[in-house]
Amino acid sequence: MSIEGKDNMYTKEKLKVARLSIISNSILTAGKLGVGFSMHSISIISEAIHSGLDLVAALIAFVSVRESNKPADDRHRYGHGKFENLAAIIEAILILLAAGLIIKEAIPKLYEVTEVKSLGLGAMVMVLSAAVNLFVSTKLMKVAKKTDSPALAADAWHLRTDVLTSLGVLAGIVIIKFTGWYIVDPLIAIGVALLIIKAAYDLLKESLGNMLDVRLPDGEEQAIKEILHSYADRFVDYRNLRTRKAGPQRYMDFNLIVPRGKKISTTHALCDNIERDLRRRLPEVEVIIHVEPCEPEAGDCAVCKASTKFKRGDNHCTCVVCENCRNKHD
Known part of the structure; x- marks a missing residue:
């Protein structure tokens, strides 16, 4: 249906x-x-x-x-x-x-x-x-x-x-x-x-x-985090998770930090999969995902920053220079 x-x-x-x-x-x-x-x-x-x-x-x-x-x-x-x-x-x-x-x-x-x-x-x-x-x-x-x-x-x-x-x-x-x-x-x-x-x-x-837009109950937010963690090998981090509810409708948004060199099409597919799983787990949920590239110099990725393969003059986080992101690219 x-x-x-x-x-x-x-x-x-x-x-x-x-x-x-x-x-x-x-x-x-x-x-x-x-x-x-x-x-x-x-x-x-x-x-x-x-x-x-x-x-x-x-x-x-x-x-x-x-x-x-x-x-x-x-x-x-x-x-x-x-x-x-x-x-x-x-x-x-x-x-x-x-x-x-x-x-x-x-x-x-x-x-x-x-x-x-x-x-x-x-x-x-x-x-x-x-x-x-x-x-x-x-x-x-x-x-x-x-x-x-x-x-x-x-x-x-x-x-x-x-x-x-x-x-x-x-x-x-x-x-x-x-x-x-x-x-x-x-x-x-x-x-x-x-x-x-x-x-x-x-x-x-x-x-x-x-x-007054109080966040969703602990159990529902935990379910959201479990779904995000199930995709942890495909992104660097997620931040600023916000949730609320209006009547039966749930709303949530967050920032998804992905490797800088990741293709737009691949990232879009990742977001679609996350949204699909969230909708299966939580009824009537509207999801907004803001995608951001990782910034190793800003501390986005401790592994990137500590890696001997990371070039400090280069703000790009690619599979060539970042061991942490190696498996998160195409």
Whole structure:
């Protein structure tokens, strides 16, 4: 399959699961709100607020996925990948707002305990919510990993947080049922809010890093270096390796130092081979290689400089005068 065909397939798959998230969050938000108000349960209402913001996040994810997959244009020469990073930042801010609202509503309930009604109905809604969110988040995360989509990953983490918080609220309902300790309800709500804050912090940290062009993770940079080292017998050195990421798209550039006498055609073929291997190892990577001739007098090659065959008045590094470069020429 061509790269373009693969990208189109990934886009359709991403949009499909994003729509699924919108539908599930819409249903769960409405259900939790209705049950929460009928039960007078602040913890279930807090869950409804969380699901409501997850719905907004799902809508943002859907739009960002659609926009980020547009091809590069005259104004966006590097494409639109950062739409997904921007969406993830907005989602994180929304999550923090949700946590603040939940805490604001829960704290007064610590001092004015309200009886929680219809515990059985509340338990049923929480079990259903956890099951639905687990199913949808699993599908979202699977596609997010497959397509390297930060927006879908953010949406998946939101829903996984919902699974945990729904189970927490369910535990609170069970405790109230058997003990009558209604103060557990606002305590569970505050616990839900703290979990939400943690999820938002992690998401914000990662997304801001990509917006600010933080380098690729250690594992990916190590993979790049391994590929370069596999060609070490065909060039002198590489320098100034720079990497970054925008949405699912990776960018990297570096200087490749080659023997001064190496043919342009041979060097071009070498760069093509390196780029091919990098693209096989890392998905959606754009590579720029700046080729430079070695300068032995400047210290590019210690062997050249130390070699008795190297003529110090000659800045050329050729197989005639450089033992180190002998096997790196044609």
